[in-house]
Amino acid sequence: MIGASSHTGVDVCAPDRVSPPLPRADAERIARLLKALSDPTRLQILSLIEAAPSxxxxxxxxxxxxxxxxxxISHHLRILVxxxxxxxxxxGSWTWYSINPGQLEPIRHVLPGPAFLQPTP
Known part of the structure; x- marks a missing residue:
């Protein structure tokens, strides 16, 4: 238990200066990112774009x-955009897609994995 203390041999929940939660606006922004990334096809699309020479x-x-x-595929791309x-x-008549690396920064430390989630050197 966080902040548990013992009084007369019984564990009692008594919070000890728990740090504040993630600000709501940040939590909502990260949740939107995670929701967009929660589809296997979208993760595969990101891996293809990241692996493209250009x-x-x-x-x-x-x-x-x-x-x-x-x-x-356009539906998945729209969600990622x-x-x-x-x-x-x-x-012209074609649309090109590239990863916006700054957008993934809030979840890089939470999700180890594909190169597109890792910081670029």
């Missing part, structure tokens, strides 16, 4: 590796 990928490049339609995890750059 650090970006066209939507047409992201459809082929999956057994999904282009609208389904709305969470500000990906940046979108429209070039």
């Amino acid at each position: 650090g970006e990928a066209c939507v047409c490049d992201l459809t082929e590796p999956f057994d999904m339609t282009q609208p389904a 709305e969470a500000n995890i990906l940046r979108r750059d429209k070039r």
